[in-house]
Amino acid sequence: MIYFDNAATTSVSKTALEAMLPCLTENYGNPSSLHLMGQESNQALDEARLTVAKCLNARPDEIYFTSGGSEADNWAITQMAELGAKKGKKHLISTTFEHHAVLHTLKRLEKAGYEVTYLDVHEDGLVRPEELKAAIRPDTALVTIMYANNEIGTIQPITELGAICHEKGVLFHTDAVQAVGHLPIDVKAQNIDLLSLSGHKFHGPKGVGALYCRRGVRLTNFIEGGAQERNRRAGTENMPGICGMAAALQEAVDHLEENAQRVASYRDQLIEGLSKIPCSRLNGDAKQRLPGNVNMCFEGIEGESLLLRLDLAGICASSGSACTSGSLDPSHVLLAIGLPKEIAHGSLRLSLDEVNTQEEVDYTLQQVPQVVALLRDMSPVWEQMQKDGRA
Ligand SMILES: *Cc1c(COP(=O)(O)O)cnc(C)c1O
Numbered sequence: 001m002i003y004f005d006n007a008a009t010t011s012v013s014k015t016a017l018e019a020m021l022p023c024l025t026e027n028y029g030n031p032s033s034l035h036l037m038g039q040e041s042n043q044a045l046d047e048a049r050l051t052v053a054k055c056l057n058a059r060p061d062e063i064y065f066t067s068g069g070s071e072a073d074n075w076a077i078t079q080m081a082e083l084g085a086k087k088g089k090k091h092l093i094s095t096t097f098e099h100h101a102v103l104h105t106l107k108r109l110e111k112a113g114y115e116v117t118y119l120d121v122h123e124d125g126l127v128r129p130e131e132l133k134a135a136i137r138p139d140t141a142l143v144t145i146m147y148a149n150n151e152i153g154t155i156q157p158i159t160e161l162g163a164i165c166h167e168k169g170v171l172f173h174t175d176a177v178q179a180v181g182h183l184p185i186d187v188k189a190q191n192i193d194l195l196s197l198s199g200h201k202f203h204g205p206k207g208v209g210a211l212y213c214r215r216g217v218r219l220t221n222f223i224e225g226g227a228q229e230r231n232r233r234a235g236t237e238n239m240p241g242i243c244g245m246a247a248a249l250q251e252a253v254d255h256l257e258e259n260a261q262r263v264a265s266y267r268d269q270l271i272e273g274l275s276k277i278p279c280s281r282l283n284g285d286a287k288q289r290l291p292g293n294v295n296m297c298f299e300g301i302e303g304e305s306l307l308l309r310l311d312l313a314g315i316c317a318s319s320g321s322a323c324t325s326g327s328l329d330p331s332h333v334l335l336a337i338g339l340p341k342e343i344a345h346g347s348l349r350l351s352l353d354e355v356n357t358q359e360e361v362d363y364t365l366q367q368v369p370q371v372v373a374l375l376r377d378m379s380p381v382w383e384q385m386q387k388d389g390r391a
Pocket of ligand 1: 099101149150178201208
């Protein structure tokens with residue numbers, strides 16, 4: 001089985017598993033307990049927080065553990081909107097191709113009377129800094145723009161966008177779930193006030209993530225109950241998850257450069273090889289792109305059929321985001337970069353990472369063109385395109 005769906009989730013690394021096991025067996029104390037076992041857990045929690053903080057160039061008291069990326073996004077956006085409203089600022093800025101954890105939170109806020117400006121991400125999947133500058137108003141409370149897109153992998157000019165926000169006195173949040181552990185991140189140098197991350201996108205476990213919130217930005221409690229996470233998020237800490245995530249992040253950051261280089265070479269081989277298929281196109285900018293992201297459209301075929309055939313050939317791929325592939329709607333990301341509906345249906349996302357191999361890339365380069373040709377042979381759309389001289 002070839003796993004090319006690392007943007008949906010990743011395997012738990014050996015290092016992460018080894019960090020988790022003691023929390024599930026001998027060291028199961030509650031970090032809030034006063035006895036020795038509790039205090040040992042509390043110490044492990046402190047260490048994990050310090051590790052996560054260091055990997056982002058943040059301080060430990062700026063890290064809040066959550067149940068994942070979705071919770072961190074919901075928390076950051078909802079509370080910064082409420083904070084703004086208290087000062088009479090009810091305008092938010094985002095983009096058209098955010099993850100649904102962001103988009104649906106914004107939709108809820110719109111229903112509650114907030115106004116949201118969605119910046120265009122253009123054909124290359126990139127926000128234009130001057131368009132952000134022009135969109136900021138005196139009543140803008142928050143700008144939330146994803147670091148790297150989960151479907152087409154485009155990387156935004158975060159440092160520049162953050163600088164514009166700070167110049168105008170607006171808070172800047174980024175959903176960095178696809179970037180953390182894969183790209184170098186420095187929240188201070190990059191002008192980031194709030195950042196969401198998730199353990200299972202960099203070989204940590206599922207169901208755990210974190211919100212970074214810069215010191216001085218008022219974050220109020222999100223879940224009521226006990227005093228965990230400095231009174232901000234109640235609930236006994238997910239110790240195995242937190243320790244596993246911290247270990248996975250440290251490992252990813254330690255090997256970031258070498259992993260990125262190898263993975264990018266696989267990516268470029270796949271893009272080059274698959275671009276030879278007639279009537280194909282790469283979605284998203286070729287350079288400002290996650291090292292492991294390949295997203296292509298092949299005209300005249302259905303993305304779903306392509307995925308099923310590849311599955312039979314032992315290749316796990318995706319037609320975009322795992323959250324939307326259960327529905328038949330074309331991807332909102334591909335529509336956001338201006339693709340017509342019929343083409344947006346035929347997309348293929350291969351998301352690679354350091355556990356993949358050259359053999360897997362070679363095999364895929366052999367299989368995909370065959371499957372595309374086979375499906376086109378059976379496609380009335382393709383037949384029509386040929387008759388019209390479009391293929
Ligand atoms: C996976 C993902 C999320 C959601 O994270 P969970 O931990 O699964 O809740 C949010 N944003 C992006 C960009 C993602 O890729």
